[in-house]
Amino acid sequence: MPKIYISIGSNQDAERQIRFGLMQLKYYFSNVAVSKVYESEAVGFDGDNFLNLVASADTQLTISQxxxxxKQIEKEAGRVRGEAKFSNRTLDIDLLLYDNLVCDTPIKLPRGEVLHHAFVLLPLAEIAPQLKHPIQQKTYQQLWQDFDKRDEQQLWPINFDWDTSQ
Known part of the structure; x- marks a missing residue:
């Protein structure tokens, strides 16, 4: 069964949206595991801070599915398509990896943000430190150690309350 890695982020009612997103991921996928939740400032626009994490899961679905x-989970969370790249997000869920597959269609994998954004690479290195990037052939732990942290936005782990009864 393929293992997938998923980037999850929000800056609009972020705690509730992150809880909702994870609950929905558990509906579609099995063996869902999550990294710590990290907070960071918005980049490229004036907005509330973002919460980001990476999840892993097993799936029998195809990449397109x-x-x-x-997209369905994001829609249910109130996301409107066609917004500017750097803008507020109710819920943003992206497929980072589908096993070790490298492809351009139906979507580009591995997702490019893995190597360029701390808010993706750090939680991925936390949840899958010994997994190797299928192109770079370095572990995510090594990629994080080599990452130039001087030019990237700052991020910090937060204590996240996963209790969905709130």
Whole structure:
């Protein structure tokens, strides 16, 4: 069964949206595990801070089906498509990895943000430190150690309350 890695982020009612997103991921996928939740400032626009994490899961769905599930979850969370790249997000869910697959269609994998954004690479290195990037052939732990942290936005782990009864 393929293992997928998923980036999850929000800056609009972020705690509730992150809880909702994870609950929905558990509906579609099995063996869902999550990294710590990290907070960071918005980049490229004036907005509330973001909460980000990475999840892993097992799936029997194809890449296209996974992508459609993510779009459905985002829609249910109130996301409007066609917004500017750097803007507020109710819920943003992206497929980072689908096993070790490298492809351009139906979506580009591995997702490019893995190597360029601390808010993706750090939680991925936390949840899968010994997994190797299928192109770079370095572990995510090594990629994080080599990452130039001087030019990237700052992020910090937070104590996140996963209790969905709130």
């Amino acid at each position: 996974v992508d459609q599930a993510f």
